Amino acid sequence: MERTLDRVGAFAATHAAVAASDPLHARSLVLQLPGLNRNKDVPGIVGLLREVLPARGMPSGWGFVEAAAAMRDIGFFLGSLKRHGHEPTDVVPGLEPVLLDLARATDLPPRETLLHVTVWNPAAADAQRSYTGLPDEAHLLESVRISMAALEAAIAVTVELSDVPLRSPAFVQGCDELAAYLQKMVESIVYAYRFISPQVFYDELRPFYEPIRIGGQSYLGPGAVEMPLFVLEHVLWGSQSDHPAYREFKETYLPYVLPVYREVYARFTGGPALVDRALGEALVLGVRSEPVRAGLTALEGVIKVLLRFRAPHHKLAERTYEVGRSGPAIGSGGYAPSMLGDLLTLTCDVRSRIRAALDES
Template identity: 80%
Template sequence: MERALERVCACTDTHAAVAACDPLQARAIVRQLPILNRKKDVPGIVGLLRDILPAHGVPSRWGFVEAAAAMRDIGFFLGSLKRHGREPVDAVAGLEPTLLDLARVTDLPPRETLLHVTVWNPAAADAQRTYTGLSDEAHLLESVRISMAALEAAIALTVELSDVPLRSPAFAQGCDELAARLQKMVESIVYAYRYISVQVFYDELRPYYEPIRVGGRSYLGPGAVEMPLFVLEHVLWGSQSDHPGYREFKETYVPYVLPAFRAVYARFAGRQALVDRALAEAQAFGARDEAVGAGLAALDRVFEVLLRFRAPHVKLAERAYEAGRSGPAVGSGGYAPGMLGDLLALTRAAQSRLRTALSER
């Protein structure tokens, strides 16, 4: 599993480099946004954004790190303007070509994403960019940081496990390592329960995550749904799922994850998922094979951890939208919260097939 660790180290280094980068010299300027947002000072927001926009053509000469950091800082203005009822590219001349240039350099959407506002955002209190300055927002960003590196490692592990025979000791070992990585997702949801008010999220934070239009297309705002957990589950159990809502869900959010994870998604699209391959091998080797039993049991432990994240996540989303029942019926990343219930049911169904095979031993 050494290759998986090498990949995640590379990702972690990139995240740190972007967080430390300030190509627009915008740190102090962006940190004025919470005050302007509280005042609903749209002219003030527009003026500051104009001050930090790079000169025409400059973004095309940047590398990934500089372009991602610039999009981060511009992005907080995008969400702020939309929160106050303005389409950013209509409000600020010259903004749209800059966003499109940054998108080309990073191969990401032409606005801020979950990556920009969390792992590419300095965590230090005197440098962190926010829309509101509220402690709940700082905790929301931290809840993502808690698990992102572990999740990226978990995706790499899942890809590697897809080629490891079920009966190999390396399969059970890899599953246990995968479960340990995914435990960080559980920790992140526990943290969110503890430190983020659902009422504050719905009333004060969610309005900054609305879609905006760039280049004639609509782009979703940052949301936890953009975490690449769905890429991991695609490889683990969902690559051949015929659930239309689930397929649409995945295809909606693939453009918002890193290009490397989009490549993983494409590689496994329509291919036999890891759990299906494991069940086929179990059937071929027979019920009494001890190595088969060990592999299936280890895979079941992965599902147990996934469900310890999925079930509380559904409840947290339900609480948030119960708190704001008179408002929008879609989540902060543009999805209907009911989709989380479908994901939970699909994950349980995959585990049920696995447990049926275990019970037949």
């Protein structure tokens, strides 16, 4: 348990450092955005953004933390302007170079991402940045905060497990630790079900997450799909999948996760995933061996937790876009909600492969 807290705490501390940073001294200005958005006051939004922007571009002394926090605060203006029908760089001269500088400093896209608006955003009511100020938006941000650090810890465990033999007691221990971290994803989706109205999400929140153009390229808006769960699943079971829509899905969102996870993704691409390797070992060793059965059972336990997240996430997306049937059929992060059905099916297939191996005895 102590190790678990240490892992999660380390990731949470990094998020907290960015959340606490206000290099542009923009807190009071960004907090005016919900009122301006309610009034559709585009000149007011543009005027505040001009006040927020650093006069001489990004200061040379800034590191990752300052650049990420600055992108967070500028980013809420970007989504707001696009929600009212304007490309931000078209209406604010001098904005584009600042965004590109911040992107280079963080090695992330030149706009706000899921990280910026959730875990890098102060949670305190008098400091939390918001497009709308609605309770549903605050709950949406909290649903991501519940699970992000635990998910990052889970990725670290999955990478470690890739080198642990199936029959080792450490394999079972690692799977149990991994399942415990992933349980936070289940908690986050339960929280979202309880506190976020599909109607409010679709009508009031989603319009702030539209793509914008910067430097001649289109960049997707923040969406839960940018969580690095797809990186974990790539290492766990998906690195050799030949499902074309699944491959495209992963490659679409890869630029929106931290550089360290892009490196993890590249390291495992084309090689056997953890499940593939474990099933190969089981075939050689025989599933009647108790350590082998214990390892496969623990691995199945991880997949079961993933399914407890995937199934309700798919239902929640269907429910949300049923509410907005007459509007856009693309999710808040730019994906088709049907992709969640594909992910659910692929995850079920992984569990079936493990069950088939266990049943061979």
